[in-house]
Amino acid sequence: MHFFSSHSIDVDGNMSDQIKHECGLAMIRLLKPLEFYHQKYGTALYGLNKLQLLLQKQRNRGQDGAGVATIKFDIPPGNRYISRHRSIGSSYLKDLFDSIYGNFNDCSPEQLSDVAWLKKNKPYIGELLLGHLRYGTHGANNIETVHPFLRQNNWISRNLVCAGNFNLTNIDELFNELLSFGQYPKEVSDTVTVMEKIGHFLDDEVQRIFDWYKHEGYSNIEINKFIEKELDIRRILTRSSRRFDGGYVIAGLIGHGDAFVLRDPAGIRPAYYYHDDEICVVASERPALQTCLDIRYFQVKELQPGNALIIKKNGEISEENIKEVTERKSCTFERIYFSRGTDRDIYLERKNLGRLLAPRILSAVNHDFEHTIFSFIPNTAEVSFFGLIEGLNEELNQIKAQKIATLEDRSDVEAINQILQLRVRSEKLAVKDEKLRTFIADDGARNQMVSHIYDVTYGIVQNEVDTIVLIDDSIVRGTTLRDSIIYILSKLRPKRIIIVSSAPQIRYPDCYGIDMSRMSEFIAFKATIDLLKESGQQALIDEVYRLCKEEEQKPLEKMVNHVKKIYEPFTEEEISQRIASLVTAEGIEPEVDVIFQTVDALHQACPNDKGDWYFTGDYPTLGGVRVVNRAFINYIEDVKERSY
Numbered sequence: 001m002h003f004f005s006s007h008s009i010d011v012d013g014n015m016s017d018q019i020k021h022e023c024g025l026a027m028i029r030l031l032k033p034l035e036f037y038h039q040k041y042g043t044a045l046y047g048l049n050k051l052q053l054l055l056q057k058q059r060n061r062g063q064d065g066a067g068v069a070t071i072k073f074d075i076p077p078g079n080r081y082i083s084r085h086r087s088i089g090s091s092y093l094k095d096l097f098d099s100i101y102g103n104f105n106d107c108s109p110e111q112l113s114d115v116a117w118l119k120k121n122k123p124y125i126g127e128l129l130l131g132h133l134r135y136g137t138h139g140a141n142n143i144e145t146v147h148p149f150l151r152q153n154n155w156i157s158r159n160l161v162c163a164g165n166f167n168l169t170n171i172d173e174l175f176n177e178l179l180s181f182g183q184y185p186k187e188v189s190d191t192v193t194v195m196e197k198i199g200h201f202l203d204d205e206v207q208r209i210f211d212w213y214k215h216e217g218y219s220n221i222e223i224n225k226f227i228e229k230e231l232d233i234r235r236i237l238t239r240s241s242r243r244f245d246g247g248y249v250i251a252g253l254i255g256h257g258d259a260f261v262l263r264d265p266a267g268i269r270p271a272y273y274y275h276d277d278e279i280c281v282v283a284s285e286r287p288a289l290q291t292c293l294d295i296r297y298f299q300v301k302e303l304q305p306g307n308a309l310i311i312k313k314n315g316e317i318s319e320e321n322i323k324e325v326t327e328r329k330s331c332t333f334e335r336i337y338f339s340r341g342t343d344r345d346i347y348l349e350r351k352n353l354g355r356l357l358a359p360r361i362l363s364a365v366n367h368d369f370e371h372t373i374f375s376f377i378p379n380t381a382e383v384s385f386f387g388l389i390e391g392l393n394e395e396l397n398q399i400k401a402q403k404i405a406t407l408e409d410r411s412d413v414e415a416i417n418q419i420l421q422l423r424v425r426s427e428k429l430a431v432k433d434e435k436l437r438t439f440i441a442d443d444g445a446r447n448q449m450v451s452h453i454y455d456v457t458y459g460i461v462q463n464e465v466d467t468i469v470l471i472d473d474s475i476v477r478g479t480t481l482r483d484s485i486i487y488i489l490s491k492l493r494p495k496r497i498i499i500v501s502s503a504p505q506i507r508y509p510d511c512y513g514i515d516m517s518r519m520s521e522f523i524a525f526k527a528t529i530d531l532l533k534e535s536g537q538q539a540l541i542d543e544v545y546r547l548c549k550e551e552e553q554k555p556l557e558k559m560v561n562h563v564k565k566i567y568e569p570f571t572e573e574e575i576s577q578r579i580a581s582l583v584t585a586e587g588i589e590p591e592v593d594v595i596f597q598t599v600d601a602l603h604q605a606c607p608n609d610k611g612d613w614y615f616t617g618d619y620p621t622l623g624g625v626r627v628v629n630r631a632f633i634n635y636i637e638d639v640k641e642r643s644y
Contacts, residue, residue, distance in 0.1 A: 023147070023165040023513075024061030024133040024284040026054035027251050029259055029311050032278055034125065035115045044115045045104070047129050050281070050292055052097050055131045057288040059093060060340055061165075062133025065146040066092045068100060069161045070126035072119060073257050073313065082159060082255065083123035086146040100124050128253050132163035148253075149191055151199045157206050157227045159255025162195040165269050165284060166248030167513045169623025169644045174243060194250060201240040202254065205232060228256045233310045237262055237322045244323075245623035247331070247512030249303075251282065257313030262322060266329040266620040267305030268512050268611055270339070274300050275317055282309060287342040297344055305330075329620030330609035332602060333514065336503050337473045341383050351387030352605035353502040353597060354471060358391025360595060364498060365467050369396060369422055371495075373461060375429040377454075377472040377485065384502040385426075385471050392424045429492070430470060430485060431455045453484040456492055463493040468590075474503035475594070476516065478523035481583040486592060496591045499583070504597050504615040505575060507567060509643060511627040516614070517642035519563075519635045527578035531570055540565065545636045548629040559625040561617045563632045572596065 030037065030047050037046035047070075055066060067086035075081035087096040103122055104112065111117055119125045132147035147163035167190060168174065174193045178185050181200055185192055209230055213223045237260060247268030251261045261282045263271050273282040274289050283289050286300045303309055306325040310318050331338070335349045365372045374392065376385035403419045404410065432454055461468065468489055475481065481499060489497055505524040510516040519525045532541055547562040567575070580594040599615050613619045617628060623644070631643035 023135050024055075024058040025147075025163050025165055025249065025251050025282070026051055026058065026131040026284075026288070027253075027259065027261060027282040028054075028129040029280040030127045030129075030278070031275075031280060031315050034119060034127070036278075038113070038115050044112070044118050044125060045101075047126070048097075048100065048124055050279075051129045051131045052093075053292045054281070054283055054288050055093060055133055057291055058133055058283065058285055058340075061284055061338070062135045064088065064092075065134040065143070066096050067132050067134070067146045067148050067163070068096060068124070069130045069148040069150070069163075069253065070124045071128040071161070071253050071255065071257065072126040073128075075119075079120075080123065081126075081156075082150070082152075082161065083126070084148060084150060084161070085124075086143055086148075088143055088146060128257060128259055130161060130163055130251055130253055145191075147191065149195050151195055153255075155206065156224065156255040157231060158199075158203055160195060160199050160202060161253040162191065162198065162250065164191070164194065164248060164250040165513065166190060166194070166246060166250060166264075167511060167644075168194070168244060168246035168248065169511050169621065169627055170243065170245045171644070177243065190246075194244075194248075198236065198240040198250075198252060201236045204239075205236050224256075228258075228313055231256075231258055233258055233260050233312075234308065234320050234322065237308050241323060245621045247620075249284065259311040260308050261303060262308040263303045263305055265306035265323040265326045266611070268329060268331050268620060270330070270334055271303040271309075272300050273303055273309055280309075280311055280317055285339055285343065287340055291342075326620065327610075328608070329611035329613070331512065331611045332606055332609055333474075333503075333611075333614065335606045335609055337380050341380070347383055349606045349609075350383040350502070351390065353602070354384035354387030354389075355391035355394075356601040356605055357384075357388055357471070357500055357502065357595070357597060358395055361388070361469055361498070361500060362392065362395055364593065364595060365469065367395075367399065368467070369424060371462070371465055372467045372469060373425045373427050373429065373494075374469045375427050375471075377430050377470060379432075381471050381473045381502060384473060388471055388500075389424055389426055396422060396424060427457065427460050429457050429460065429468065430489065431457060453480065454488050456488050458492065461492040461494050464495050466494050467496040467498060468492070468494045469498045469500060471500040471502060473501070474506065475499070475501045475523060475579070475583075475596070476506055477521050478579065478583045482585050486583060486588060487585060490588050490590055494590050496593070498593045498595060499580075501594070501596045504599050504602055504612075505572065505579075506614050508561075508563065508614055508617045508628050509631045510614060511624055511644045512620075517627070517631060517644065518640075519631045523579050523582060524575055525566075527575050527582055528567055528570060530582070531574065531578055532566070535569070537569060540569070541636075544632060548632050551626075551629045552633075556622045556626060559622065559629065561619070561625050561628050563628050564617045566632075572598070 028047050028051055034044055038044045065088035069084040072081040085099055130148050134146050149162050151160040153159050171190055171193055175188050178196055183196060185196055206227055209227045210223050213226050248264045249269045249271045253259050261271060270284055272286045272289055274293060274295055281289060289300050305328060306321055306323040307319050308322045310320055335346050339346050341347050341350060376382055400419050404416060407415055506522050507524045544562050544565050551559045576594050576596055580592050584592040599612060613624060619625055627644045634643055
């Protein structure tokens, strides 16, 4: 989904239909005294350097802004021990770290070598570091929406720094629960609500320990040490997350030095970590840890669903269960598109997504290798394309073997060579222009610019003879296909254009981190509604609307996804055919077809990550069912807002 304002064209992202998606985070706990890192690595800024690299390696997960917070241990009262800086804009990471490192520009070489002096006099020299990359899914993008968030208090153990990659489906209920606690939250948002919920039970736990030791006759100052030692992070997280419904990875730093990272019980959002005797590091993506710490694949651990990684101030590290684990429903879009493809597992899965499409594509082109050109839409579909080519070559090798086996004269070298010369024709046809940004008031002129987001390689396609097969990672709205890709490919004058999606048809909204909550934006939904109206089944649309309205009156645990009924009258092929017609603009001469990955093939390619609700409507949490019904109601009632 490329997002165009009324005055600008901004072409970013790699997908033909860019999706705004979940955020990324990185957390570092230095387990040795700061002097250790200065002696071993030559700088007291070791932690900051690693944090910067971790965020840079995960920049695919946030294009709206970034923030950093640090905590210093054992700072005397009256001195700042929490530092935070955030940035938004096109150069947010550079601006962020330029500002942070700017605090050290006035230091002499002697001061930069004096770790104790740096810790006392300069910000961001701390044992705990938290970084966040924001990819906003809803609302305005301003500095106040950028993580980390601070919950401040004069009691050191009641200070809380939070950042996360999450969306909750039941934010209204959680907000009302805060009100029942007697709180007065400053806004209704996922981040504030989560932070205040955890903060409430943090306060409660601190108070519990305080009251216990106060009765024993200890002074308030003495009790602070007991709180630091005995604060039960597992208990805090268990109580605060009891009613969380959604996909989430939530990181928190507590003022005195404890830290945690909590993952949802279905494993929807990703989290990985590594630790040794020097450092403990958490990140949203495994390759970032491997590169930044120079470690092997097997050394990185996945934070298990429903668990929290808890790091006490004394350096004790444990992974503990917080919430009862449900069926694993890790987001398949992480595999298809979101995560960087440098992860070993994701790379192989993307290749399999392409390979599994090979038989269906060959059937669609009648196994005509001679007159078919295979290509991809840059860049996230490239790995799937490699897999597709491997699958095509496997099929072609079988064809060659059969042809040779049926030769009357198997000693005919010329005939054998002719068979062996059969090749899969693969070319880079669609070329993404450099970032295109202009300001145009006239709609016609703007539409003309949109049509040229991509350019093509001329002179490769045989006019009105060759078929072009172009693979993309997914098709969401189809607008870029219609307005740009198919238009520009048609200039090559092929006989036929086949667009292939490595993901199945996106039929249902997301509510766990991706900005896909309006059903009217999905080309598969539009196509199905068209088919229903065309075939005289308007009554089914009305019936589903009525059923969805009735569901809203039921308890959450009894709700049913009635939107599935919309798709039941038609096969996937029938919907694909209608999608093809919708993405083919008037005046396009080549025949256009669209082929989607099947759900079964998706599961085969990604066997350990079955979060397929985008395609099946099988949501991993109860809140998802409420969201999809509400999304359909919003569509019928023409309500232009997200459904959760």
